[in-house]
Amino acid sequence: MNQAVERIAPELVELRIPARAEWVGLARLAAATVANRIQFSIEEIEDVKLAVTEACTAAIQHEGHGEFILLTCEALADSLRVRVRDNGRPSVRIERDPMDFDEARIAGLGIFLIRTLMDEVSYDVHPQHGTELLMVKRLGAQAV
Amino acid sequence: MDIKVNVREAPGDCYVVDLSGEIDVYTSPKVKDAIGELIDRGVYHLVINLEKVRYIDSTGLGVLIGGLKRVREHGGSVNLVCTNPQIKKIFDITGLVKIFGIFESEDSAMKALV
Numbered sequence: 311m312n313q314a315v316e317r318i319a320p321e322l323v324e325l326r327i328p329a330r331a332e333w334v335g336l337a338r339l340a341a342a343t344v345a346n347r348i349q350f351s352i353e354e355i356e357d358v359k360l361a362v363t364e365a366c367t368a369a370i371q372h373e374g375h376g377e378f379i380l381l382t383c384e385a386l387a388d389s390l391r392v393r394v395r396d397n398g399r400p401s402v403r404i405e406r407d408p409m410d411f412d413e414a415r416i417a418g419l420g421i422f423l424i425r426t427l428m429d430e431v432s433y434d435v436h437p438q439h440g441t442e443l444l445m446v447k448r449l450g451a452q453a454v
Numbered sequence: 455m456d457i458k459v460n461v462r463e464a465p466g467d468c469y470v471v472d473l474s475g476e477i478d479v480y481t482s483p484k485v486k487d488a489i490g491e492l493i494d495r496g497v498y499h500l501v502i503n504l505e506k507v508r509y510i511d512s513t514g515l516g517v518l519i520g521g522l523k524r525v526r527e528h529g530g531s532v533n534l535v536c537t538n539p540q541i542k543k544i545f546d547i548t549g550l551v552k553i554f555g556i557f558e559s560e561d562s563a564m565k566a567l568v
Contacts, residue, residue: 331480356540363511367479419512419548426547 321347321385327366329379329396334366337381337394344383345390348449357427358390358447364420365394365443374399376440388449389429395442457481459488468499468567470560474506477514485514489521498530501563505537510544522554531555533563 325340327333341362345355362381369379376398384391425431430446457475464470469492477485492500502518504510522532533555536542545551557563 331478334479335476353540353543359509360511360544363478367511367513370479419515422548423512423544 320387323383323385325381325383327379327381329370329375329377329398331367331370333379334363334370337366337379338363340381341383341390341392344385345447348385348387348390350390350447350449354447354449358392361424361428361445361447362392362394364424365392365445368420368443369394369396369398369441372398390447390449392445392447393442394445395440397440399440457484459484461488461492464501464564466499466564466567468501468564469497470501470503470564472503472506476509477507477517478509478511479513482513482517486517486520489517490524493521493524493528498525498528499567500525500530500532501535501560501567502532503535503560503563504541505535505560507536507538507541510541515544515548515550518554519550531567533557533566535560535563 321344323340323344325337327337338359342355342359345358350358366379366381369375376396378397380393380395382393382395424443424445428445429448429451430444432444434442434444436442457473457477460472462470462472471488471492473485475481489500489502500521518532518534525532534557536545536556537558542556545554545556555563555566557566
């Protein structure tokens with residue numbers, strides 16, 4: 311099998327999991343497997359795993375969370391595009407300074423980590439269909 | 455995916471919590487319970503050994519921060535043992551290195567407890 315051709319061809323992996331804590335590990339393993347396909351370093355794969363975990367956790371923990379989380383990982387020649395969509399009620403997910411101690415700010419650590427570890431982060435909020443978080447990690451670009 | 459928690463008494467009126475595995479939204483309640491039980495018993499000086507932790511997310515960090523906050527109310531402290539570069543990186547980028555004492559060995563973490 312020609313690995314160079316494999317790297318250029320976009321590949322799409324979708325995973326739908328119940329919006330429950332016990333399934334988050336599967337989501338990060340799936341994302342790590344796709345990240346490995348496009349030859350991210352071990353450190354970059356760990357960044358992707360943490361970002362996906364945080365996105366799924368945010369989808370589970372906010373009030374009015376949905377029944378499922380849809381993870382879509384798209385392996386491109388030079389980047390990984392990850393979408394995490396839930397079907398819950400939209401929520402305001404606020405980035406917080408981790409140096410503060412209270413519970414609300416601890417909850418905001420996840421979004422802080424996602425923004426720090428990934429190269430691009432954006433939200434798309436649908437009032438009826440939940441929230442979609444798009445994250446991009448570029449090959450060889452250190453977000454941190 | 456699981457987390458193993460082992461609590462043991464150490465010299466000097468402190469306890470060591472050994473954690474092994476992955477700490478995330480699913481497993482962190484177990485860690486929170488173990489630390490909470492110690493604090494409820496009046497143990498306010500803790501070393502939490504993360505050497506065998508492969509992974510930690512914000513819920514895990516939240517549990518550690520919560521434990522630290524509780525022991526500090528009683529003049530206690532929490533020191534961490536952490537040798538995994540990826541986990542150290544998470545403490546670095548979140549600024550939590552300024553809040554926790556983070557050490558390369560259990561011995562140095564114990565000696566630094568105040």
